[in-house]
Amino acid sequence: MHVIMATDGSKQSLAAAKYLKTFADPTLVTEVSVIAVVRPLAAVGFADDLAEVRTRSGEPQFGSFREAADHAVQVVAEALAGWGPKINKRVRSGSPANEIIKAATSLDAGLVVVASGSRGISETVLLGSTAQRVQQYAPCPVLVVRPAPRKKATRQKA
Amino acid sequence: MTDVAADLDRRGDRGELKRSITGRLLFFYVLGDVLGSGIYVLIGLVAGAVGGAFWLAFAVGVTVATITGLAYAELATKYPRAAGAALYVNKAFGNRTLTFLVTVCMLAAVFAAAGSLATGFAAYFNQVWDLPPLLLVSLVFVVLLAVVNYVGITESVVVNMVMTFIEVLGLLIVMVIGIWYVAEGNADFGTLTDFEAATNPVLAIIAGVALAFFAMTGFENAVNVAEETIEPAKSFPRALVGGMIAAGVIYVLVSMAAALTVPISTLQGSDAALLEVVKADILPISLTFMTYLFACIAMVAITNTTLVSVVTQSRILYGMAKEDVVPSGFGKVHSSRRSPWVALIFSALVVCGLLVIGWLLNEAGVGVDVVERLAAVTVIFLLAIYALVIVSTFKLRGSDEDDDTFTAPTWLLIVGLLGNLVLLWYVVDDDPSSLWWCAGLVGVGLVLFLIEYAFGKRDRPASTGRGDTVTED
Numbered sequence: 051m052h053v054i055m056a057t058d059g060s061k062q063s064l065a066a067a068k069y070l071k072t073f074a075d076p077t078l079v080t081e082v083s084v085i086a087v088v089r090p091l092a093a094v095g096f097a098d099d100l101a102e103v104r105t106r107s108g109e110p111q112f113g114s115f116r117e118a119a120d121h122a123v124q125v126v127a128e129a130l131a132g133w134g135p136k137i138n139k140r141v142r143s144g145s146p147a148n149e150i151i152k153a154a155t156s157l158d159a160g161l162v163v164v165a166s167g168s169r170g171i172s173e174t175v176l177l178g179s180t181a182q183r184v185q186q187y188a189p190c191p192v193l194v195v196r197p198a199p200r201k202k203a204t205r206q207k208a
Numbered sequence: 209m210t211d212v213a214a215d216l217d218r219r220g221d222r223g224e225l226k227r228s229i230t231g232r233l234l235f236f237y238v239l240g241d242v243l244g245s246g247i248y249v250l251i252g253l254v255a256g257a258v259g260g261a262f263w264l265a266f267a268v269g270v271t272v273a274t275i276t277g278l279a280y281a282e283l284a285t286k287y288p289r290a291a292g293a294a295l296y297v298n299k300a301f302g303n304r305t306l307t308f309l310v311t312v313c314m315l316a317a318v319f320a321a322a323g324s325l326a327t328g329f330a331a332y333f334n335q336v337w338d339l340p341p342l343l344l345v346s347l348v349f350v351v352l353l354a355v356v357n358y359v360g361i362t363e364s365v366v367v368n369m370v371m372t373f374i375e376v377l378g379l380l381i382v383m384v385i386g387i388w389y390v391a392e393g394n395a396d397f398g399t400l401t402d403f404e405a406a407t408n409p410v411l412a413i414i415a416g417v418a419l420a421f422f423a424m425t426g427f428e429n430a431v432n433v434a435e436e437t438i439e440p441a442k443s444f445p446r447a448l449v450g451g452m453i454a455a456g457v458i459y460v461l462v463s464m465a466a467a468l469t470v471p472i473s474t475l476q477g478s479d480a481a482l483l484e485v486v487k488a489d490i491l492p493i494s495l496t497f498m499t500y501l502f503a504c505i506a507m508v509a510i511t512n513t514t515l516v517s518v519v520t521q522s523r524i525l526y527g528m529a530k531e532d533v534v535p536s537g538f539g540k541v542h543s544s545r546r547s548p549w550v551a552l553i554f555s556a557l558v559v560c561g562l563l564v565i566g567w568l569l570n571e572a573g574v575g576v577d578v579v580e581r582l583a584a585v586t587v588i589f590l591l592a593i594y595a596l597v598i599v600s601t602f603k604l605r606g607s608d609e610d611d612d613t614f615t616a617p618t619w620l621l622i623v624g625l626l627g628n629l630v631l632l633w634y635v636v637d638d639d640p641s642s643l644w645w646c647a648g649l650v651g652v653g654l655v656l657f658l659i660e661y662a663f664g665k666r667d668r669p670a671s672t673g674r675g676d677t678v679t680e681d
Contacts (some may be wrong), residue, residue: 056544090436091363093522094548095290097541116435117561125331143228145363158233166544179544197543 051160053082055130056150059098059122062165066130066195070163076134083138084127085153087146090194100125116141122130147183155189163193229436231443233365238430238451240372243379244513245321246423247459248506249328254463255472258416259287260402261409262472263463265416266423270456274632275624276594277452278616279601280427281445284434285614286604288444291298291527292431293593299608300600308533310593312653315524317589318517319555319649321425323562324582325432325514326350331479331579332510335503353511353518354556358547362515371512378505379462381498382482385490386465392490395468402472418635422583423459425518425590427452429516432523441612477529479579505507522551534656535663541592558652562645584642585649590631598625 055070057063068082088096095115100122123139130137142149154162166181185192229237247266255262283296293314298307330345356362389395405410430448437444462482468474470484479483486502489495526548529539538551566578598621609615636643 060546062543069532088361089363089546090433091365091368091519092360092547093519093552094526094541094546095355095435097546097548099541114435140226142226144226144365149226179598181544 051079052157053079053135054154054157054159054162055082055084055126056146056148056162056180056184057084057086057100057126058146058165059086059096059118059121060165061099062195062197063122064100064126064129065197066163066165066193067126069132069183069195071133072195076095079135081098081136081138082130083140083157083159084123084125084130085142085150087149088115088119088141088143089146090143095119096122098122121159146180147187150180150184151187151189155166161191161193163195166197167197168169216439227436227438228365229433230438231447233369234430234433234443234447235436235451235454236369236372237433238427238448239454240368240375240512241426241429241516242424242451242455242513243372243375243458244509244511245325245391245426246420246583247379248332248480248482248509249324250419250583251463251466252475252478252484253482253580254416255467256476257404257419258412259404260467260472261413262416262420262467263400263460265413265420266459266463267456268413269417269424270418270452270459272417272624272627273421273427273594273631274452275620276598276628277427277448277618279594279598279621279624280431281448282601282614282616283597283604284431284444284448285441285612286608287679288434288437288440289433290432290523292428293597294527296600296604301468303459306655309468309650310596311524311528311533312650313589313593315521315653316646316649317425317586317593318524319558319562319615319652320585320589320645321422321583322350322514322517322521322555322559323566324422324579325510325517326559326563326587327579327582329507329510329514329565329568332483333619334502335480335483336500336507338518343563346451346563348555349511349514350559350563353515354552357515357518357522358545358549358552360545360547362519368512371508374505375509375512376458377673378482378502378509379458381467381502381505382462382485383458385485385488386461386468388486389465389469389490397468399467399472400464414630414634415638418587418631418638419580419583421587421591421631421635424452424455425586426516428590428594429520432516432520441481445614480506518552518555521555522548525551525554528656533660534653535660538656581639581642581645584639585645588632588635588642588646589649591628591635595625595628595632598628669672 055067059185086096096119098121100117121142125140127137127139142153148160150164162184164184166179181194185194236290239594254265258265265560287295287299289295294307294311297310324344326349329349330342333345334342339548361367403412427448434440434444466482469488469490475481483499483502486498487495491498525534525538529536538548538554540550542549562582563578566576566581569576579603601621
């Protein structure tokens with residue numbers, strides 16, 4: 051089975067990848083494609099929360115959203131490394147939900163894993179988030195990994 | 209990061225690196241962004257400054273802007289990143305203070321542009337429903353756009369295309385009215401060569417261009433999507449220049465139509481000048497219907513461009529936070545929406561602040577045309593940045609070039625540089641009080657820097673220096 055592991059650069063998406071490892075059978079999963087989507091028309095095309103603090107010489111960096119996406123994919127792929135299945139890394143561009151669904155269709159995926167950020171008001175009141183749209187339109191089963199309640203989250207960090 | 213970059217290249221060869229902005233999309237992005245930014249708002253002022261020949265001001269203005277666009281195209285193909293002028297100036301001069309200043313000026317320019325556009329939006333809104341006060345309409349408009357950006361509706365390429373088509377449609381209506389009028393045999397073509405009696409024609413045109421130049425801005429936002437453009441070396445220059453030329457042709461035809469159908473004095477006195485063309489009641493269609501339709505189209509056009517400026521504002525603030533030159537809060541993105549909500553709120557507050565200050569000054573008896581003043585402020589900042597970008601183009605000749613780099617004709621760039629400088633001199637000379645607004649906006653950037661300088665150490669690990677890339681935990 052081909053699994054699509056979507057990352058939006060959030061910590062939650064890394065947690066989703068780790069969660070997948072806890073129950074999925076690596077002998078049945080043949081391939082995992084880690085996918086990040088850069089949003090060209092958004093204010094922030096891709097925000098990478100998974101980057102380590104780096105020390106740099108005083109040169110301004112002019113962050114590239116594509117590099118940020120690439121880094122996030124790298125980190126998530128590393129979390130899955132050594133688990134068993136072959137890991138692919140892909141960065142696409144466009145609307146995240148669309149691109150994830152397109153990737154799932156073209157790769158003939160058996161499962162899509164997405165993270166859902168918060169249970170905040172914007173999630174319920176405003177238009178559907180990426181996770182919601184993916185689970186509505188995906189051509190295969192979808193695993194939405196929601197954040198743990200607050201207390202557990204702090205324990206995880208520690 | 210270099211490993212990642214190398215990895216990126218390899219995967220590019222394997223065809224897995226998917227970019228989504230085609231040349232055609234970029235063309236419409238540029239066209240939509242440029243068209244909305246001024247002709248609906250400023251045409252009356254330009255007509256007043258030049259006289260019946262004000263189409264010349266639009267022609268000259270768009271020429272200077274297109275040449276500047278060539279410099280952007282050259283640099284964007286060399287350094288395809290979503291950073292723009294600040295990146296180019298940094299590459300050329302390597303001076304951190306200058307880079308910071310350019311970034312702050314760019315930020316200030318988009319703040320002022322959004323304020324001017326919001327006021328223009330209110331003027332058209334007023335034509336449809338005149339109950340709410342103008343200030344309230346413009347404030348609500350700014351807040352709504354921040355919310356829309358937070359939700360992310362504007363990221364849809366389709367929405368963008370549709371809005372651009374509507375914008376072009378509005379200007380087509382004006383052109384059709386003009387053609388109809390000419391066909392009826394009522395047109396007096398002498399108007400097209402009329403100049404304001406009192407002034408020298410050359411000075412009148414420079415004055416007109418200086419005012420009209422606001423309508424030419426916006427193309428520089430094309431670098432926002434440079435990184436995601438397919439075959440940038442080929443499609444970027446074509447789309448950018450093509451979009452500018454298309455906008456220029458539309459501008460010239462629209463201003464000719466307006467000059468032929470409406471007396472210059474009426475255009476000059478109107479807050480929503482293009483609507484006067486429709487109100488001349490030349491087409492055999494219900495006037496009320498046409499007025500509503502046209503006001504709505506104008507609002508869509510202005511909205512489209514303002515949305516891009518809101519995106520640019522929060523993107524610049526986000527980038528600055530990542531560079532550690534403004535407080536790191538601006539680098540916060542919402543956990544699931546991935547929108548820089550702090551930057552969005554702050555930008556909306558600054559733009560609302562500008563609108564309120566303009567209103568207060570008017571209330572206090574200091575007559576300020578908020579649209580005109582903020583447009584002038586935008587133009588001052590952008591002209592300075594454009595000139596600097598052209599100089600950077602020259603300085604960066606011979607470095608980082610490969611077969612794919614687009615090279616702009618040198619003599620054209622020199623003409624463009626002179627054009628930008630002449631206009632800059634004229635705008636400042638004509639309206640020195642704009643400089644106070646400029647200083648105020650740059651001050652906002654400096655205050656943020658000082659806050660970060662004084663208090664920012666807490667969120668920066670001890671081992672790193674200021675300006676190092678520090679990512680939050």
